[in-house]
Amino acid sequence: MIDLLLFLVFWIILSILGEIGVSVWGPHFYYYTASTQALEGLNASLFLFRVLTPIFVFVVLMIIFVPTRFKAKRDGSIIPGKRARTNRAYVGIWITVSIVINLLFFLHPTTSAAEEQFNQLQPAANTHDLIVDVTARQWEWRFGYPQYGVNAAVDPAGNDVLYLPVGKKVEFVLRSYDFNHPYDMGLDVIHGFWIPAFGEKEDVIPGETRYEVITPNVITSTEVNPMVRVQCSEVCGPGHPVMYAAVHVVSMKDFLQWVHAQHKAGN
Numbered sequence: 001m002i003d004l005l006l007f008l009v010f011w012i013i014l015s016i017l018g019e020i021g022v023s024v025w026g027p028h029f030y031y032y033t034a035s036t037q038a039l040e041g042l043n044a045s046l047f048l049f050r051v052l053t054p055i056f057v058f059v060v061l062m063i064i065f066v067p068t069r070f071k072a073k074r075d076g077s078i079i080p081g082k083r084a085r086t087n088r089a090y091v092g093i094w095i096t097v098s099i100v101i102n103l104l105f106f107l108h109p110t111t112s113a114a115e116e117q118f119n120q121l122q123p124a125a126n127t128h129d130l131i132v133d134v135t136a137r138q139w140e141w142r143f144g145y146p147q148y149g150v151n152a153a154v155d156p157a158g159n160d161v162l163y164l165p166v167g168k169k170v171e172f173v174l175r176s177y178d179f180n181h182p183y184d185m186g187l188d189v190i191h192g193f194w195i196p197a198f199g200e201k202e203d204v205i206p207g208e209t210r211y212e213v214i215t216p217n218v219i220t221s222t223e224v225n226p227m228v229r230v231q232c233s234e235v236c237g238p239g240h241p242v243m244y245a246a247v248h249v250v251s252m253k254d255f256l257q258w259v260h261a262q263h264k265a266g267n
Contacts, residue, residue, distance in 0.1 A: 003069060011061055015054040022049045030199065032227040034218040034249060038199025040116070044109035051101065117213075129171040129213070130164070136176045136191035136204045139239030141230050150262045155246070162230055162247045164216050165255040174202055174210040192233030195247060197225065201233050222246040 026046045033039055133144035143153045143162050155161045164170055178188040193212065194201035197220070202212045222229045223246075232243040250258065 018053040034197035041199040139243040141245040194233040197227040216249040221248040
């Protein structure tokens with residue numbers, strides 16, 4: 001009984017320290033977040049870490065405690081006590097807890113997050129979204145804003161650029177298409193639409209139209225943090241490393257001014 005109590009004391013103390021470590025380090029698990037979806041992903045990760053910390057501590061402590069506490073003495077004698085080849089109660093509890101935890105993780109955050117994403121993509125939920133047409137090609141991103149009459153957004157230097165208003169839900173319409181071959185929608189390759197700070201990415205496949213919904217929640221830009229950029233996440237050829245575009249998340253007022261500037265530039 002003394003060994004069991006000693007193990008429990010160590011387990012509780014180390015688990016508490018582990019949970020404190022998760023609370024301190026956990027918010028930095030995502031290097032930089034700039035959308036509500038990224039925060040949801042971060043919270044899901046923290047939930048997993050908090051549940052798994054005491055389990056991890058239990059396993060590691062068991063590996064260290066048992067051979068240390070019950071090792072044979074130098075004179076070859078064995079520590080007296082009850083010996084057993086197995087412990088049915090221990091095995092039963094371990095299997096039951098494992099099943100319960102796996103079912104929990106299946107329901108939350110896995111199923112709950114998938115349901116939330118499906119709901120965000122429903123047409124009834126996207127009546128007031130900002131729609132951004134995203135076209136990927138080797139090796140360029142092109143952004144259009146059909147609601148504002150902007151076909152190809154570029155900065156003063158002629159580089160493709162993505163502007164988004166903060167707090168506004170954005171529906172990205174994703175296509176992979178080579179503009180030089182308009183007669184064949186399948187003449188490009190698979191790309192990956194990824195803005196690291198937004199916490200999600202989606203494959204962009206020739207001949208398919210895919211969707212991603214994001215709500216930026218921080219005024220930021222590529223200049224503020226390089227995680228705020230459009231980056232291709234699928235190896236798509238020799239130009240893959242440089243297939244990126246700058247992103248600017250601005251206020252709605254600044255966004256409308258930018259749209260006006262795009263119109264004046266003939267974009």
